[in-house]
Amino acid sequence: MVWCKSIDEIIDMKFICNPMQDKIKEIREQSNAFEIIDLESAEQYRLKFLVKKGLINLLFQEFRSVEPEKKKKFGAELNVLKKELESKHKEGLQSLNKSESNEDNTSLDLPAYFNDLGSRHPISHTIEHMTEIFERLGFDVVSGPEIEDDWHNFSALNFPKNHPARDMQDTFFVDKDHALRTHTSSVQVRLMENTKPPIRSIMPGRVYRNEAISARSNCFFHQVEGLYIDEEVSFSDLKQTLYQFVQEFFGPDTKVRFRASYFPFTEPSAEMDIYLGLETESDARLTKGTGWLEILGCGMVDVNVLENCGIDPSKYTGFAFGLGVDRIAMLKYGVKDLRTFFYNDKRFLSQFSSL
Numbered sequence: 001m002v003w004c005k006s007i008d009e010i011i012d013m014k015f016i017c018n019p020m021q022d023k024i025k026e027i028r029e030q031s032n033a034f035e036i037i038d039l040e041s042a043e044q045y046r047l048k049f050l051v052k053k054g055l056i057n058l059l060f061q062e063f064r065s066v067e068p069e070k071k072k073k074f075g076a077e078l079n080v081l082k083k084e085l086e087s088k089h090k091e092g093l094q095s096l097n098k099s100e101s102n103e104d105n106t107s108l109d110l111p112a113y114f115n116d117l118g119s120r121h122p123i124s125h126t127i128e129h130m131t132e133i134f135e136r137l138g139f140d141v142v143s144g145p146e147i148e149d150d151w152h153n154f155s156a157l158n159f160p161k162n163h164p165a166r167d168m169q170d171t172f173f174v175d176k177d178h179a180l181r182t183h184t185s186s187v188q189v190r191l192m193e194n195t196k197p198p199i200r201s202i203m204p205g206r207v208y209r210n211e212a213i214s215a216r217s218n219c220f221f222h223q224v225e226g227l228y229i230d231e232e233v234s235f236s237d238l239k240q241t242l243y244q245f246v247q248e249f250f251g252p253d254t255k256v257r258f259r260a261s262y263f264p265f266t267e268p269s270a271e272m273d274i275y276l277g278l279e280t281e282s283d284a285r286l287t288k289g290t291g292w293l294e295i296l297g298c299g300m301v302d303v304n305v306l307e308n309c310g311i312d313p314s315k316y317t318g319f320a321f322g323l324g325v326d327r328i329a330m331l332k333y334g335v336k337d338l339r340t341f342f343y344n345d346k347r348f349l350s351q352f353s354s355l
C-alpha cells in the first residue's frame with residue numbers, strides 16, 4: 001500500500017475538508033434523496049433548491065468569499081451541481097406529464113372522448129342555399145358595413161325626412177349620424193355609387209330593427225337582398241327571376257302571388273307570397289289562416305334612387321328585392337320559435353349537424 005501522496009493530492013485533500021466542498025456534497029445528497037413523485041413535490045423541490053433564495057443560490061453567494069485560487073475549481077463544481085439539480089427538476093416534470101398522458105392512452109376502461117364537431121348554423125345554411133341559386137342565375141355576392149350613415153340607409157333610398165322607419169322606435173342609433181342598418185338595401189346604394197351598370201348582385205347580411213321580441217320577430221334578423229340594373233330591365237325580368245328562385249328553393253310546384261305594395265325606393269313595388277296551404281296547424285298559424293306567407297318585398301328601382309347614386313335613369317332601369325331569411329329558415333326546418341336560432345343552445349344546434 002502506498003501512503004505517500006503527491007502534492008496535488010494533498011491540495012485536493014485540503015479541499016475535501018473545505019466547508020464549501022462539504023456543502024456541495026450535502027446538497028447533492030439531499031437532492032438525490034428527494035423524490036419527485038407529483039406536481040406538488042416538484043414544486044417543493046424547485047422552492048428548496050432552485051429559486052432565488054434556494055440552496056444553490058445561497059452557495060453561489062458564499063462562493064463570492066472563496067479564496068481566489070480556489071474559485072476555478074469550486075466555480076466549476078458549483079455549475080455542475082446547478083445543472084444537475086435543474087435537470088432533475090425538468091426530467092421530473094417531464095416524466096409526470098408522460099405518465100399522465102400514458103394513463104389517458106393506455107387505460108382501455110376509460111370512456112372515449114368524443115369531440116363535438118361544429119356544424120353550419122341553420123341560418124347560414126339557408127343563406128348559402130339562397131346564394132347558390134342566385135349565383136346560378138348570374139348574381140354575384142357583395143357585402144357592406146352593419147353600422148351605416150343616414151345617407152346609405154335612408155336618404156339615398158328616397159326615405160322622406162319624416163318617414164317612420166327613421167324613428168327611434170325602429171332604428172338602433174349608434175350616434176347622431178350612424179345607426180345599425182335596418183336593411184341591406186344600404187349595400188345596394190354603395191354598390192350603385194361605385195359600379196357602372198350592368199349590376200347583378202345579391203347582398204346577404206344581418207340587419208337590426210328595434211322591434212318587440214317574440215316567437216315571430218326579433219330585434220335582428222337576416223336578409224338576402226338583390227339588385228339588377230342594366231338597359232331595359234323590366235318588371236317581367238323581376239318576376240321571372242323570383243319565380244325561378246322560388247321553384248328552385250321551395251320546389252317546382254310552389255304557387256306564388258304578387259301583391260302591390262309600397263317602398264320608398266321602388267316604384268312600382270310589390271310583395272311576393274308563397275302558398276303553404278292550410279293542411280297543418282303550423283301552416284295555419286304561420287299564414288294567419290290565409291294559407292299564404294309573405295317572403296319578400298320587391299320592385300323597380302325608383303328613378304330618384306338611381307339619380308342619387310349617379311346612375312342615368314334615362315339609360316338604365318333596374319329591379320330590387322329583399323328576402324327575409326329567418327322566416328324562410330323557420331319554414332324550411334319546421335322551427336316554431338325564431339329566437340331558438342340565436343340561443344346558441346347546443347341541444348338545438350346539434351340537430352342540424354348533418355347539414
Ligand code: PHE
Pocket residue numbers: 182183184185225263266297298299320321322323
Ligand atoms: N329593404 C326592404 C326591407 O327591408 C326590402 C326590399 C328590398 C323591398 C328591395 C323592395 C326592394 O323591408
